[in-house]
Amino acid sequence: MLAIVILAAAALLAAVLDQPLPPVAGKARASDGDSLRLGEARIRLLGLDAPELAQDCDGADGRPWPCGRAARDRMAALLSGGAVQCRPEDTDQYGRLLATCTAGGSDLGAVMVAEGLAISSGRYWTEEAAARQRRAGIWAGGFDTPRDWRDDHARPQGAFGWLPTFWPRI
Template sequence: MIMFSIKFVIFFIFSIFFFSISLIAKDWNPQTYTITDGDTLKRNGIRYRLEGMDAPEINQICTLNNQDWECGLAATLYLEQLHETNGFECEDLGQDRYKRILVRCYILKDDRRMDIASIMVKEGYALAYREYSKDYIDEEELARENKRGLWRSKFIKPWEWRRNKSNKR
């Protein structure tokens, strides 16, 4: 009798697990976007900004071992690579001051929804945008400690780089 109960409990747990996975996959509704840079997407002429993170601008250059490398392009290409998997599913969070729609986007990987901004920051292709959000600070610390992406080089924070560019105009 006890053996039957144990088998039933194990069966029940596995059933719930696989049922929940199938619900996630069934509810998955990705959209296709054009990636314009490491934190901006476009669809049907509308610009979307990944909330809580800031990636280097597409033409931003960083320095690695005294050599220039296109860190902004690298961030853009990494976001494109994530998008190629199966598109993004995004939640609308309102507008920023530039009239872009702020979004939190996800990919489906191994039947799990994964936050794109979290991945970008954790891999070092973007920074936590602390001025506007407290999200992704832990991911940034992890990237810095492991010298991932930008953290393996010398770089100017994207918001400082933009400010320097606008001051030179």
């Protein structure tokens, strides 16, 4: 009998903890090409990876251009049209909501990838293939993937090394 009670309590706890995250909506502002703020909520778009804000890419002529700023500016333009609706699916290690968001009826991730201002990372493969074929945005010349760029330009850990991972206010 005790085993049944324990299993029932565990099942109830799992059901409570596995509740879907509620949608969020409102006026948003761009943080970079794949993340935004909606009120106090920090949101990272799912299925894409945009160049980092300080990242440059090579243009068709081989000259560098600020692709990270261009991606952020395009995201800001997409967000300026009014309310944004986001469907969170999870949170990441930084406490950001991981979500698919729309503005003006358009999927923000699909637009960013289709315009060559982000790469697909699990979704938007069709949009990436079309952007590559058109040599749109980052596909016009050479670039480091955002992941490789982040790895090569790691932020300094500070005086306490790895401790901020556990105690971020140190």
